[in-house]
Structures are given as structure tokens and as C-alpha cells.
Amino acid sequence: MQCTSCSFCTVTCPVMNVLLTDASSPRGRVQIAYGLYTGELEVDESATQRLYECTTCGMCDHTCPSGVHIVDVIKAARKVVYPEHAVEKQRTFADNITEKEHTYGELKEPIWAFTGHAPKERSEIAYFMGCKITAETGHKQGIAAVNILDRLGVDFTTLNEVCCGAPLMYIGVSEDRIRKQMEKNINEIRKRGVKKVLFSCPSCYYMFEKVYPKYTDVSDIEFQHIVEFLDGKLSPDEFEAGTEPITYHDPCHLGRTFNIYEEPRNLIKLIPDADYAEMEHNRENSLCCGAGGSLALYEPSLTKKMADRRVAEAGERTVVSACPNCVGNFSKHTNAMSIEELLWTKLKG
Amino acid sequence: MIPSEMLEELKALLGDRVSSAPADTYVFGFDASIHHHKADAVVFPESTEEVAEIVKLCNKYRVPVTPRGSGSALAGQAVPIKAGISMSFKRMNRIKEVRVEDLQVIVEPGVINDDLNRELAKYGFFYPPSPGSGKVATIGGMVAMNASGMRALKYGATRDYVMALEVVMPTGEIAHFGTHTIKDASSYQMAKLMVGSEGTLGIITEITLRISPLPKDTSIVLAAFEDARMAGQTISDIIAYPMIPASVEFMDRVCLQSVINSRGVDFPLVDAVVMIELEGTEEEMAEDLKKVEEIARKNGAVDIRVSSDPEKMKEWLEARKAVLPSMSQYARGKMFMVSLADDMSLPISKIPDAVYGFHEIEKRHPHVVLGVYGHAGDGNLHTIFLIDPRKEEAWKDAEKMVEEMYELVIDFGGTVSGEHGIGITKAPFMRIEKKDSMELMKRIKRALDPNDIMNPGKNVEWDDGILVDLRYPVEFGGD
Ligand SMILES: Cc1cc2nc3c(=O)[nH]c(=O)nc-3n(C[C@H](O)[C@H](O)[C@H](O)COP(=O)(O)OP(=O)(O)OC[C@H]3O[C@@H](n4cnc5c(N)ncnc54)[C@H](O)[C@@H]3O)c2cc1C
Ligand code: SF4
Numbered sequence: 001m002q003c004t005s006c007s008f009c010t011v012t013c014p015v016m017n018v019l020l021t022d023a024s025s026p027r028g029r030v031q032i033a034y035g036l037y038t039g040e041l042e043v044d045e046s047a048t049q050r051l052y053e054c055t056t057c058g059m060c061d062h063t064c065p066s067g068v069h070i071v072d073v074i075k076a077a078r079k080v081v082y083p084e085h086a087v088e089k090q091r092t093f094a095d096n097i098t099e100k101e102h103t104y105g106e107l108k109e110p111i112w113a114f115t116g117h118a119p120k121e122r123s124e125i126a127y128f129m130g131c132k133i134t135a136e137t138g139h140k141q142g143i144a145a146v147n148i149l150d151r152l153g154v155d156f157t158t159l160n161e162v163c164c165g166a167p168l169m170y171i172g173v174s175e176d177r178i179r180k181q182m183e184k185n186i187n188e189i190r191k192r193g194v195k196k197v198l199f200s201c202p203s204c205y206y207m208f209e210k211v212y213p214k215y216t217d218v219s220d221i222e223f224q225h226i227v228e229f230l231d232g233k234l235s236p237d238e239f240e241a242g243t244e245p246i247t248y249h250d251p252c253h254l255g256r257t258f259n260i261y262e263e264p265r266n267l268i269k270l271i272p273d274a275d276y277a278e279m280e281h282n283r284e285n286s287l288c289c290g291a292g293g294s295l296a297l298y299e300p301s302l303t304k305k306m307a308d309r310r311v312a313e314a315g316e317r318t319v320v321s322a323c324p325n326c327v328g329n330f331s332k333h334t335n336a337m338s339i340e341e342l343l344w345t346k347l348k349g
Numbered sequence: 350m351i352p353s354e355m356l357e358e359l360k361a362l363l364g365d366r367v368s369s370a371p372a373d374t375y376v377f378g379f380d381a382s383i384h385h386h387k388a389d390a391v392v393f394p395e396s397t398e399e400v401a402e403i404v405k406l407c408n409k410y411r412v413p414v415t416p417r418g419s420g421s422a423l424a425g426q427a428v429p430i431k432a433g434i435s436m437s438f439k440r441m442n443r444i445k446e447v448r449v450e451d452l453q454v455i456v457e458p459g460v461i462n463d464d465l466n467r468e469l470a471k472y473g474f475f476y477p478p479s480p481g482s483g484k485v486a487t488i489g490g491m492v493a494m495n496a497s498g499m500r501a502l503k504y505g506a507t508r509d510y511v512m513a514l515e516v517v518m519p520t521g522e523i524a525h526f527g528t529h530t531i532k533d534a535s536s537y538q539m540a541k542l543m544v545g546s547e548g549t550l551g552i553i554t555e556i557t558l559r560i561s562p563l564p565k566d567t568s569i570v571l572a573a574f575e576d577a578r579m580a581g582q583t584i585s586d587i588i589a590y591p592m593i594p595a596s597v598e599f600m601d602r603v604c605l606q607s608v609i610n611s612r613g614v615d616f617p618l619v620d621a622v623v624m625i626e627l628e629g630t631e632e633e634m635a636e637d638l639k640k641v642e643e644i645a646r647k648n649g650a651v652d653i654r655v656s657s658d659p660e661k662m663k664e665w666l667e668a669r670k671a672v673l674p675s676m677s678q679y680a681r682g683k684m685f686m687v688s689l690a691d692d693m694s695l696p697i698s699k700i701p702d703a704v705y706g707f708h709e710i711e712k713r714h715p716h717v718v719l720g721v722y723g724h725a726g727d728g729n730l731h732t733i734f735l736i737d738p739r740k741e742e743a744w745k746d747a748e749k750m751v752e753e754m755y756e757l758v759i760d761f762g763g764t765v766s767g768e769h770g771i772g773i774t775k776a777p778f779m780r781i782e783k784k785d786s787m788e789l790m791k792r793i794k795r796a797l798d799p800n801d802i803m804n805p806g807k808n809v810e811w812d813d814g815i816l817v818d819l820r821y822p823v824e825f826g827g828d
């Protein structure tokens with residue numbers, strides 16, 4: 001009822017702008033959730049489809065003048081449709097996380113192996129890798145991140161981490177399963193005396209900073225995205241000059257949830273003579289890459305169409321981003337790299 | 350339910366651009382009004398020919414069809430109240446031709462107002478009617494509603510910009526009304542008849558609009574008052590001076606509080622604010638500015654702020670446009686904005702008395718908090734009702750209040766809608782205001798739409814009250 005049905009959110013939703021139907025707009029999803037709640041709608045394929053056709057990018061929350069927490073409504077409604085109507089891929093994904101301890105199935109090596117940094121018994125700072133880096137992007141982002149931390153002389157540890165639970169939340173799996181992930185991670189962090197955890201993945205960061213505190217008191221631990229941590233710790237004379245033409249894509253959570261817009265740009269601009277330009281939609285108006293909110297599992301063709309729109313904005317420029325999901329998704333369609341990789345390849349020596 | 354043969358024929362015509370899925374037909378049952386009614390099917394045509402074929406099918410099977418732009422109508426105009434087909438124009442959204450040398454632009458109906466203005470700005474032109482919903486309103490929806498906004502005082506409403514229309518008539522034939530010339534005295538002004546017809550007389554598939562050069566410079570004055578009547582008086586005095594600013598907007602305390610809550614904008618929190626937008630050369634504006642300040646001070650303004658900084662002006666204008674959807678932020682979680690008596694137009698000189706009168710009426714209705722704002726410079730006020738829509742008594746109280754307010758409007762020589770139209774929610778009051786022309790209007794409807802398929806049951810055809818097919822979880826136990 002907080003929704004005045006003004007329709008303002010319909011024109012900014014990147015999914016609606018591809019599918020061109022009100023039913024797949026934020027307002028439509030809120031109305032479907034309402035219909036399920038009042039019983040006017042039954043849990044069926046059509047309601048499920050519209051609720052999952054969303055990347056949880058938060059553009060609607062940012063647009064809504066009535067202060068409706070649209071993404072929360074969508075996530076809550078997904079819990080209602082998940083048991084009967086989730087697709088096979090979503091179930092496998094969820095089961096991998098909670099049964100095989102890794103989103104992408106059983107791992108042959110410990111999660112930290114490729115970094116060469118085994119977890120230390122005790123350390124004040126930890127680097128939380130996140131499943132996406134460990135599984136998909138050739139680990140480049142993770143390797144670059146630990147290399148930069150090493151170069152800065154940061155005393156940090158890796159972790160025997162498990163999935164943060166974000167995919168479970170997006171898919172609509174019961175909270176119990178998310179809590180179990182949280183308990184494993186928080187126990188691991190506490191066991192090593194960690195006071196501050198750094199993330200490369202904005203979704204992992206979101207879970208620790210915004211979701212875990214709903215379940216347990218984690219106020220003794222600080223969580224921070226790595227771009228925030230690095231901002232101010234490097235200087236231009238440490239970098240080789242010049243880059244290929246690049247642009248920066250604001251990941252949805254890092255931007256609209258945490259307002260982290262300038263830190264990554266500050267870091268990129270440290271590179272003397274960087275050939276940098278903004279895309280038309282940037283900062284709080286940034287367009288979602290299309291991979292978020294478990295959409296890539298549910299409807300990969302829609303993910304591709306959304307990525308295509310964003311890639312068209314980038315033109316010939318390499319897309320730099322601070323999210324392994326975005327980088328992984330863009331890499332399928334254009335040149336893309338993580339900000340950690342960009343910085344590491346440009347650091348002298 | 351629509352016949353299954355018809356659905357098959359629609360699928361043969363449109364492929365996957367037709368849906369009868371429950372979630373889809375449910376969503377297309379809403380607009381921004383208080384009403385809801387499920388459609389039977391939703392269609393997404395991509396050409397005039399497809400629209401005509403769909404309308405022919407609707408005639409063949411006697412199935413209602415309701416055109417739809419962005420569904421931002423506030424009085425139920427886009428709700429398929431008799432079910433049938435909801436026809437979305439989201440896929441007909443091309444700007445076809447920009448002809449600045451002929452002062453016109455040709456568009457498909459699904460083009461959004463702000464997108465059109467972004468394109469026209471490249472040529473130094475704009476399409477002046479500027480509804481608060483400009484970022485969502487489609488041109489088709491605006492024409493069908495005769496929409497207007499802040500700038501109507503100086504630039505007029507949509508009606509004043511429609512040069513030519515292509516319309517699929519309710520019987521399926523394609524008609525071209527109006528001309529591509531600035532002047533046109535060739536017979537009945539059929540294009541104007543279509544303007545404001547709310548999708549009840551035909552489906553608009555192409556629109557030729559007149560355009561204007563962008564104004565040179567603008568400034569905004571915010572004048573704050575601790576007495577809303579004196580704010581109203583200031584508006585009348587500015588017009589009578591004489592001066593025709595680009596816009597003169599009014600916001601009362603409830604609206605100011607809501608928009609401050611929602612956007613954190615730096616509006617003063619007072620009984621009422623008048624926002625005056627001036628245009629012209631630097632010298633012209635300096636002179637007007639002086640006069641506006643003088644008039645505001647004479648009427649007891651407690652704070653006057655002036656800006657010609659584009660960023661600041663944008664912030665103020667955007668905040669003003671966000672008043673309506675921000676209203677539920679006034680008493681978060683307890684009272685919610687419902688679209689009742691959302692719009693009325695009055696002789697400009699009656700604004701102070703009307704604002705006062707509305708708040709006097711509000712005092713007799715404990716279940717309603719009332720916000721008043723609007724394009725007061727042209728006599729157009731909007732009122733917003735905050736109620737608890739889960740409670741039957743709140744609705745009954747609000748219904749009574751709407752009646753009293755429109756009675757006052759009609760007594761003052763006003764009209765029940767300045768720009769948001771009639772639809773369902775204002776139809777009972779239009780019946781009172783236009784009692785001697787209702788039958789004639791019904792005859793026009795019957796002549797053009799003999800099978801009564803075109804957005805039927807609304808506007809001149811609505812014969813019920815306002816608390817019908819509500820979208821809120823409330824049960825009425827009877828009187
Ligand atoms: C927050 C808010 C602020 C608003 N501010 C203003 C304002 O300042 N001024 C104003 O005038 N209005 C305002 N409105 C009302 C509304 O936005 C306008 O009437 C707008 O023009 C409707 O456009 P739409 O595309 O949403 O049309 P819809 O709501 O989809 O449809 C409106 C009517 O037009 C008909 N229609 C749509 N397309 C066609 C077509 N192609 N052919 C024939 N009929 C068609 C529909 O059947 C319906 O009857 C506001 C609404 C909101 C929610
Ligand atoms: S979160 Fe993004 S994709 Fe989902 S409804 Fe909102 S704007 Fe659309």
C-alpha cells in the first residue's frame with residue numbers, strides 16, 4: 001500500500017526496458033507480490049517468471065519516491081514461489097552451496113590455493129575471496145587483489161570460506177540455509193582473530209554488512225570493499241602511464257547500496273594518462289550488467305540482452321569493474337577486467 | 350473471459366506479443382488510481398495495421414479493448430474495468446520525424462514525454478506541456494488525457510499542440526485527423542475531439558505535435574507563507590499585475606513535509622510555498638523578479654529564495670514533480686496516499702478561497718489528512734487524500750469529503766478536472782457539472798463506437814459511485 005502505483009520505477013528498470021511489458025516492471029512485481037499475498041493470484045509459472053526476471057539491481061528502490069523497498073518485496077515473494085516453481089538450475093546451484101560447500105560444485109583444492117596464501121592462524125585483516133573469483137574468472141581478480149595487498153605490506157589472511165549465501169537469498173531459498181553459511185563464515189573469521197574483512201565481491205560484502213547483522217551480532221568485525229581500502233594507499237608515481245581505452249561500470253550493490261562511486265574512479269585516475277571515459281549511465285544511474293539476482297540462472301538470454309545494452313554504451317572501451325560477477329558477465333561479450341587486475345598490471349616493478 | 354478462438358487469432362497475428370498469463374493480466378489491471386480490474390489478455394502491437402486488426406477482432410467477438418501507455422492515469426482510465434484486452438503501446442515508441450522547420454514532430458504513441466524532450470533539445474526545441482509524470486507519461490496517453498502541467502499557464506495544454514492524429518476507430522478503420530499545417534480551418538476539428546477522449550473514442554497510433562523553441566534563461570522564486578490564503582492571494586496578484594510566468598506552483602504544509610521526507614529537498618516547512626518560474630532575457634527577469642518579490646512581501650511572505658542555478662532549479666522542479674508519489678512518506682506505514690479528488694480547475698481568483706474551503710472541509714472528516722498543491726497559476730489545484738485504506742470508515746469519510754469538495758468547486762464555477770481526466774473516480778461529479786451535455790456526449794460515443802468496445806463503461810458511460818473495484822484490501826459491509 002506504500003506503493004502509490006505512480007509507475008515512476010517502470011521506466012528506469014533495465015529489465016522492463018528490454019522486455020517492454022509492465023508485468024516485468026518493478027511495479028508489476030510489487031503488484032504480483034501483493035496479489036500472491038491477498039490470494040488474488042495463485043503461485044504459478046507466470047508469477048514465478050515475473051518475480052525471477054529481476055537482477056535485484058536496486059534501480060527501482062533508488063527511483064521510488066514513495067520509499068517502497070521493492071527489492072525486499074521481490075526477494076520475499078521469491079521465497080513463496082521457490083519451493084514449487086524454481087528451475088532445476090536454481091536448485092542445483094542452491095544445493096551445491098549448502099551440500100557441496102561451493103556454489104560451482106565440489107572443489108579439488110582449497111578455496112585459497114591459487115593465491116599461494118594459506119590461511120594464517122591469526123591475523124587482524126582477512127581477504128574474503130568469494131565463489132565467483134575462485135571458480136570462474138581464471139582467479140585473475142583474486143590473484144591481483146592479494147598481490148596488491150602484499151605489495152602494500154598488508155598483514156592479511158585468506159580464509160577457509162564458504163559461499164556467503166547471496167545466491168541463496170536471491171533465489172529465495174529458506175533463511176535457515178543462509179544462516180548456516182553465515183555461521184560457518186563468522187566462526188572461521190572469529191577463530192583467526194580477524195577484526196576487518198576485505199571483499200572483492202560487492203554481493204559478499206552486502207551479505208556481511210547488511211544481511212548477517214539481521215541474524216547475529218557482528219558489530220565487532222569491520223567489513224570493507226577492497227576499493228575503499230585501497231583508495232588513498234597508492235600514488236600515481238607507482239604506476240606506468242597510459243592505458244587502452246577504458247571505462248568503469250558501477251556494480252549495482254557497490255554503487256546504489258553503498259554509495260561507493262568515487263573510490264574506484266580515484267584508483268583508476270592514479271594511472272597517469274589513463275584513456276578513461278564515463279559511460280552515459282554512470283554512478284547511481286548505472287545500468288545493471290544483467291547477471292545479478294540469479295537472473296543468469298533463470299533466464300540467461302535476458303542476461304545477455306541486458307549485457308548487450310551496457311556493452312553498446314561502452315563501445316570499443318574495455319569495461320573495468322569492481323565486481324567479479326559483472327566482469328565475468330561482460331567478458332562473454334567484450335573486453336572486461338577487474339579493477340584489481342587493471343591496477344596490478346599497471347603497478348611498476 | 351475472451352473466447353478461445355479469439356485468443357488463437359490474436360496469437361496468429363502477434364505471436365508471443367499476446368499474453369493471457371494470470372500474472373500479466375493481473376498487472377495490466379492497475380494504473381495509478383484506486384481501482385483494479387483484471388484484463389483477459391494483454392497485447393503489444395508494433396504497427397497501426399496490427400492495432401486495426403486487433404480492433405476488428407474485438408468487434409467481431411464484442412470484446413472490450415483498453416489502450417494503455419505507462420498506466421499512470423489517476424482516475425482509472427487505463428484499468429480494463431470491463432475486462433477484455435489491454436493494449437500496450439510500449440512497442441510503438443519511435444520518434445518518426447523531427448521537422449523543426451515546420452515546427453512539428455511526428456511520433457508513435459508509446460514515446461515518453463521526457464525522451465521526446467531530450468531529443469528535441471538537440472535541435473533547441475521542446476514540447477511544452479510538462480506533466481509531473483513527464484518521465485513516464487507516453488504521448489499517446491497524454492493526448493488521450495489532454496495532459497498538461499506546470500507550464501500550462503504560459504504554454505497551454507496538450508490540446509494546443511496536437512496538429513494531426515492517426516486513429517484506429519472503434520470499428521477498425523484507420524482515420525487521419527488534423528493537418529501538418531500550422532493553420533487548419535477544414536471542417537470539424539476531429540483531432541481535438543480525440544484529445545481528452547481517454548481511449549473511449551479510438552486508438553491513437555501516430556501523433557503530430559507542434560513544438561516550441563526552448564526558452565533562453567529561467568529563474569525560480571520560492572516564496573514561503575505562514576498563511577496559505579495569502580499564498581493564494583499572491584498568485585492572483587501576480588497574474589493581475591499583469592504577468593504570465595512560465596509556471597506558478599503551490600504546495601501546502603502536508604505536501605512540503607512529504608517531499609522533504611522523501612527527497613531531503615531544502616524547501617521551507619511553512620503553511621504554503623509558491624514557486625514561480627520566470628523566463629526571458631536577463632533584464633526582463635530582473636524586472637519580473639523585483640515585482641514578484643514585492644507582491645510576495647506585501648502578502649506577508651516569511652521567506653523568499655531565488656535561484657537561477659540550473660542544478661538548484663532542477664532539484665526544486667523535480668521535488669515539486671515528486672509531490673504526489675511522495676505523499677505516502679508523510680505518515681509512513683499509517684496513512685497512505687489514495688487518488689481521490691486529485692484534480693480540479695478553478696477561476697484563478699478563487700484559488701485562495703478554494704484552498705481555505707478544502708481545509709475547512711477536511712476538519713469535518715477525521716479519517717482524512719489532506720494535501721493541497723498544484724499549478725495554481727492557471728487555476729489548477731490537486732488535492733491528495735491520506736487515509737488508512739484498510740478501513741471501511743476511512744473510505745466512507747473520504748467519499749463524503751470528495752462530494753463536498755467538488756460541490757465547492759462547481760459552486761465556484763470550476764470544473765472537476767483540469768488535467769487528470771475523468772475515468773471512473775471523477776465521473777459521478779462530471780455528471781453533475783455537465784448535466785446538460787451528458788446526453789450529447791453519450792450520443793457521440795454511441796455513434797463512433799456502436800459496439801461499445803472502446804474502453805467501455807467509463808467517463809460519460811460510468812453510472813456508479815467511486816468506491817468500486819478498489820485495489821485495496823478493504824471490505825464494505827453495506828450502509
Ligand atoms: C505522480 C503523477 C503525477 C502526475 N502529474 C500529472 C500532471 O502534472 N499533469 C497531467 O496532466 N497528468 C498527470 N498525471 C496523470 C498521468 O500521468 C497523465 O494523464 C498521463 O498523460 C498518462 O499517460 P500514460 O502514458 O501513463 O497513459 P495511461 O495511464 O496508460 O492511459 C491514460 C488514458 O489514455 C488512454 N490511452 C493511452 N494510450 C492511448 C492511445 N495510444 N490511444 C488512445 N488512448 C490511449 C488510456 O486508455 C487511458 O484512458 C500524473 C500521474 C502521476 C502518477
Ligand atoms: S531490482 Fe532492478 S531489475 Fe529488479 S525490478 Fe528493480 S529495477 Fe528492475
Ligand code: SF4
Pocket residue numbers: 002003004005006007008009010026027030063064065066067068070674
Ligand atoms: S514502487 Fe514506488 S516508484 Fe514504483 S509504482 Fe510504486 S510508488 Fe511508484
